[in-house]
Amino acid sequence: MLLALVLIPILAAFAILGGTKPRLAAIAAAGLNLALGLAAAFTPKAGFWNFSLGVVSTPEIHLSLGLYDGMSVIMLLLAVIVTMAAILSGKSPEGREKLYYASSLLISAGAIGAFVATDLFFFYAFHELALIPTFLMIGIMGRGDRRAIAWKITIYLGFGSLVLLAGLLWLANLTGTFSIPQMLENGPVDPAAQKGIAALLIVGFGILISLFPFHSWAAPAYASAPAPTAMLHAGVLKKFGLYGLLRLAIPLVPEGMEAWLTPLCVLLLGNILWVGYVTINQKRLDGVLGNSSVMHMGYIFLAIAALAASYQGEALAGTIVDSEAVTLASAARFTNDLAQPAAVLLMFAHGISIAMAFGLADRIERKTGSLDMADLGGLAKPAPGLAFLFGLVTMASIGLPGLANFAGEVMVFISSFRNYDPAAGLGPVQITCILAIWGVVISAVYGLRAFRRTFQGPVRPTTEGATDLSWCERAPALLLAVVLLAVGIFPNLLLSLLK
Structure with missing residues (x-):
């Protein structure tokens, strides 16, 4: 059945290119995948979700798909929900509907395939599949200096993918398999190689995630991209790198990740503080949203750093648990039981909120003809529904209690002090957390400022003729808003999947 989740959008895409009505086919495919994704969340352990087909015998590579654990289920849910909203939000340029x-x-399809792939080759290949249409959408249908931006994102993400490929092949060579479950079952690789592999994975995945200082491609790309592309890439595809670090780097090269802990903490602070201040200085709404997306990656990296800092494999090895000796391969090597759930919850929350924000920004541009905040103002008067929804997603991004982002950020901050020993003093993760909390203030400054300049104040010539959202236009934003509220009020809807 997971194969269907990947094939449905691919077959629908080919049907569209072959002459089927583009919007109707896209909505049907997204709706069917949303239904299947919800079914997977309710029955994640059912055997019919697994699929494996031998592709190459030497080395042994399988088109293997499966819901390995709750993290895969949550990422699948994120992908199908945002896809539905993105398809409903988009309006294609005249004559470009098929593309x-x-x-x-x-x-x-590429994002879904990457999250459910259980073979390292297809884990990487599905992500690369998703990058090709991303480049095309920006280069052909983007706004502004779209060609230069498309080349920039191509160079950055191409280089990141090559670095990542080197790290993944090194892992496959040491473990002797491309099967991710088999890799994880075997446990950490040779400690002598872990630091080098961890460096490649941090840089490779980091470029794809827009980790500081490899972040400069992201904000211009999102500002230039058509709405569905920005929603899908910022909301879903960028989580591939974070997912990869949690799925592969943390369990397979824990000592290597721990060795790079301090540099990682410094870089993630660059995301939160440096990019946060850059966001305050933005003059366009799409620039605010693009840089905000980059900034919030720092919080998820903080949870990953907290998890890496809790590695105690050597201490557990050889101990006795339930009358059996614990080996490195089977030991519960991480003492921080909050960090991974915090990272996954915030990945989901950020994906939903940033997709909603980009979708609404596209509506603002269509109704006013501009996203320059100097041209906007007073939009709440002619479009109160749009103002309410944008205010809601702004509050989510800031971290208002009752919305999903708040639950994720609080868990990240708490996980940074999990098992903290005051007698030992503050470690790099705790110091980073204290500094990172200032990012909450920065988020409030740029978020409320952007809302005020867009929706409050006197009505301007560009906004006086604007109309409010119709119910059809509200549908994708309402879908995402309901998810933000549901997970914010009851985070265990997702966290229970991780148990």
Whole structure:
């Protein structure tokens, strides 16, 4: 059945290119995948979700798909929900309908395939599949200096993918398999190689995630991209790197991750503080949203750093648990039981909120003709529904209690002090957390400032003729808003999947 989740958007994309009505086919494919994704969340352990097909015998590579654990389920849910909202939000340029909707579906298929792939080759290949239509959408249908931006994102992400490929091949060579479950069952690789592999994975995944200082591609790309592309890439595809670090780097090279802990903490502070101040200085709404997305990656990296800092494999090895000796391969090597759930919850929350924000920004541009905040103002008067929804997602981004982002950020901060020993003094993770809390203030400054300049004050010539959202236009934002509220009020809806 997981194969269907990947094939449905791919087949729909080919059907669109072959002459099927683009929007109708895209909505049907996204709706069917949303239904299947919800079914997977309710029955994640059912055997019919697994699929494996031998592709190459030497080395042994399988098109293997499966819901390995709750993290895969949550990422799958994120992908199908945002895909539905992105397809409903988009409006293709005249004459570009086929490429517009087919490319959006292919981005979704690549993201879904990467999250459910249990073979290292296809884990990487599905992500690369999603990058190709991303480049096309920005280069052909983007705004501003789209060609230069498309080349920039191509160079950055291409280089990151090559670095990542080197790290993944090193892992496969040491473990002797491309099967991710088999790798994880075997446990950490040779300690002598872990630091080098960890460096490649941090840089490779980090570029794809927009880790500081490899972040400069992200904000211009999102500002230039058509709405569905920005929603799918910022909301879903960028989580591939974070997912990869949690799935592969943390369990397989824990000592290597721990060795790079201090540099990682410094870089993630660059995301939170440096990019946060850059966001305050933005003059356009799409620039605010793009840089905000980059900034909030720092909080998820903080949870990953907290998890890496809790590695105690050597201390546990050889101990007795339930009358059996614990080996490095089977030991519960991480003492921080909050860090991974915190990272996954915030990944999901950020994906939903940033997708909603980019979708609404596109509506603002269509109704006013501009996203320059100097041209906007007073939009709440002619479009109160739009103002309410944008205010809601702004509060989510800031971290208002009752919304999903708040639950994720609080868990990240708490996980940074999990098992903290005051007698030992503050470690790099605790110091980083204290400094990172200032990012909450920065988020409030740029978020409220952007809302005020867009929706409050006197009505301007560009906004006086604007109309409010119709119910059809509200549908994708309402879908995402309901998810933000549901997970914010009851985070265990997702956290229970991780148990």
